[in-house]
Structures are given as structure tokens and as C-alpha cells.
Amino acid sequence: MSAALQGAAPAVIPLGISIIRDELPAERVLSSIALMSSTLGIGAAIGLPVAAVVIENFDWHTMFRASAALGLLDLVLVLWSAARRAFALRPYAEVTMRGIAADAGVSPSLIVKRFGSKEALFNTVADFRPAADALFAGPPEALGRHLVLTMVRLRDRLRGDPLLRGVFSLGNDDERTLLREHFREQVTDRPAALLTGPDPQVRAELIAGQLLRLGATLSLHRPDGVGGRTPPDRLADLYVPGLRRLIDGD
Structure with a gap:
């Protein structure tokens, strides 16, 4: 499971770029995409020495679990953003879990497993x-x-x-x-x-x-x-x- 989440995490980069295009003013899109894209190189540069420290002081299981936790956090944030956009632009009755999943680029079952129902997801998004x-x-x-x-x-x-x-x-x-x-x-x-x-x-x-x-x-x-x-x-x-x-x- 940890390895699967770790493998899914890189998919957040193109999803994030799509969200940037939808959410930010036009004058900030290019610089924001450049910043997000740069995290690929920065992450690789930082990840190797950090992984070495983790393995040296703990074990390789800890490295996978930490990566999985960060990947899961990224996916939840992407789902939340996609849901917020869906509920803001379309009537509640027209919003579907399948549509939100398509916008976020994930499986509908992942949303159901995390939030349970459309009502629970709406309550999360509409939390002031x-x-x-x-x-x-x-x-x-x-x-x-x-x-x-x-x-x-x-x-x-x-x-x-x-x-x-x-x-x-x-x-x-x-x-x-x-x-x-x-x-x-x-x-x-x-x-x-x-x-x-x-x-x-x-x-x-x-x-x-x-x-x-x-x-x-x-x-x-x-x-x-x-x-x-x-x-x-x-x-x-x-x-x-x-x-x-x-x-x-x-």
C-alpha cells in the first residue's frame, strides 16, 4: 500500500498545474507553474540525502511510510480543491463523485473511501x-x-x-x-x-x-x-x- 501511494504521488504535479490554471489569475499562472515544476528537481536533490538519513537511523519501511503519508496528503488536498471548484461552479444536484474524481484524476472509489458520501465531502468543503x-x-x-x-x-x-x-x-x-x-x-x-x-x-x-x-x-x-x-x-x-x-x- 505504501509503495502504491508513493507511486501515485508524482501524478499530483500535472494535477496541480491544472488546478493552477483554473484557480490563479492569468498573470500568476506561468510563475506558479515554474515553481511547481521546479519541485521535481528540488525534491530529487533533497530526497536522496534525506532517504539516506532515514534508512541509516531507522529502516527502509519508515522511508516508504513517510513517502506514502506525504503522497496521501497531496491527494487529499487535490481532491479538496477539485470538490471546492465543483461545488462553487455547479448546483449541488449536478455534482457527482465521479465528476470530482475525473477532475482530480483519481478513482471515484478513492473519494468514497476518504469522505464516504457527497454530503460529507460537501460539508468538508463548506467548512468556514x-x-x-x-x-x-x-x-x-x-x-x-x-x-x-x-x-x-x-x-x-x-x-x-x-x-x-x-x-x-x-x-x-x-x-x-x-x-x-x-x-x-x-x-x-x-x-x-x-x-x-x-x-x-x-x-x-x-x-x-x-x-x-x-x-x-x-x-x-x-x-x-x-x-x-x-x-x-x-x-x-x-x-x-x-x-x-x-x-x-x-
């Missing part, structure tokens, strides 16, 4: 908790500025908006209801539990709306908008006062 954990980790007295700076940094790191990707997906009533429930429980309820003063739930919903508006504005004017070229600290200077009023309840 990692973004919410980062956004609302700031201290109350500096939460407004932390929200803006973290939102901008998450967008840069994820190459997309961490909240808009799910909220504005296509889908039927059941899917939209599930997305709304996820968003309310994982995003909106977080500041509601932190706020003091009157109407905390209303203010929390307005704070979530302000984050969505910031993300929508930056996405709408990408890649040539002034907002995308403005330093994050300056964006925070302009955007925080409105958030500050909602956080303080003034």
Missing part, C-alpha cells in the same frame, strides 16, 4: 471554521483591525476569499440552507459570543456582512482594482471605523 478561527482570534480592543488585516492575508494565502467561496455558490434550496446554517454557526455566532452591550446578535450579523462586503469589493475589482494594490494597513485605516462602531455597540 478555519477562516473564522483566524478572523476572530484578535483581542476585543483591536478586533476591527485584526479582522481587516486577517481577511486580506487569508485572501492572499488562499488565492481567493475564505467566505465568499461558499456563500455565493450555486445550488438548490437544501444546499443553500446548509450553507446558511454553516455560515451562521461557524462565522456569525462567533462575534455574537464575544460582543458586549445591546443587540449582540444583530451587530454580529452586520459584522459578518461587512466582511462579506470587503471580500466582494476586492474580488469584484480584481486584478486591476486600486484596493488590491493598497497596503493592508491602509485598507484597515479606511475600513475599521465602521467595524469599530459595530463592535463597540455605539
Whole structure:
């Protein structure tokens, strides 16, 4: 099994290049493909001495298991990316496990074994908790500025908006209801539990709306908008006062 996963891992490179073409702005595609392609040579250069150290201090079984674990991680990330793209571009009813598998270049049985069902895969893709954990980790007295700076940094790191990707997906009533429930429980309820003063739930919903508006504005004017070229600290200077009023309840 370890050898099979190790052999499957190199297939992630062409899959990754395909995802790069789908996900990144045109001006970043060539440099990103060059960076990914360079990992073939870098990996070979680093892999040989690392393998020697592992075998010298452990045994050859450990080397295969470590390679298999990294290969499995790569495959899971590719599956997650393919699923996120599928659910964002097509209604839930039209998305199939077979179609996601074809986009990811893997067997449908691999997806079923890892996630179990389309609903479980959708729940994984529509999970806002990692973004919410980062956004609302700031201290109350500096939460407004932390929200803006973290939102901008998450967008840069994820190459997309961490909240808009799910909220504005296509889908039927059941899917939209599930997305709304996820968003309310994982995003909106977080500041509601932190706020003091009157109407905390209303203010929390307005704070979530302000984050969505910031993300929508930056996405709408990408890649040539002034907002995308403005330093994050300056964006925070302009955007925080409105958030500050909602956080303080003034």
C-alpha cells in the first residue's frame, strides 16, 4: 500500500498545474507553474540525502511510510480543491463523485473511501471554521483591525476569499440552507459570543456582512482594482471605523 501511494504521488504535479490554471489569475499562472515544476528537481536533490538519513537511523519501511503519508496528503488536498471548484461552479444536484474524481484524476472509489458520501465531502468543503478561527482570534480592543488585516492575508494565502467561496455558490434550496446554517454557526455566532452591550446578535450579523462586503469589493475589482494594490494597513485605516462602531455597540 505504501509503495502504491508513493507511486501515485508524482501524478499530483500535472494535477496541480491544472488546478493552477483554473484557480490563479492569468498573470500568476506561468510563475506558479515554474515553481511547481521546479519541485521535481528540488525534491530529487533533497530526497536522496534525506532517504539516506532515514534508512541509516531507522529502516527502509519508515522511508516508504513517510513517502506514502506525504503522497496521501497531496491527494487529499487535490481532491479538496477539485470538490471546492465543483461545488462553487455547479448546483449541488449536478455534482457527482465521479465528476470530482475525473477532475482530480483519481478513482471515484478513492473519494468514497476518504469522505464516504457527497454530503460529507460537501460539508468538508463548506467548512468556514478555519477562516473564522483566524478572523476572530484578535483581542476585543483591536478586533476591527485584526479582522481587516486577517481577511486580506487569508485572501492572499488562499488565492481567493475564505467566505465568499461558499456563500455565493450555486445550488438548490437544501444546499443553500446548509450553507446558511454553516455560515451562521461557524462565522456569525462567533462575534455574537464575544460582543458586549445591546443587540449582540444583530451587530454580529452586520459584522459578518461587512466582511462579506470587503471580500466582494476586492474580488469584484480584481486584478486591476486600486484596493488590491493598497497596503493592508491602509485598507484597515479606511475600513475599521465602521467595524469599530459595530463592535463597540455605539
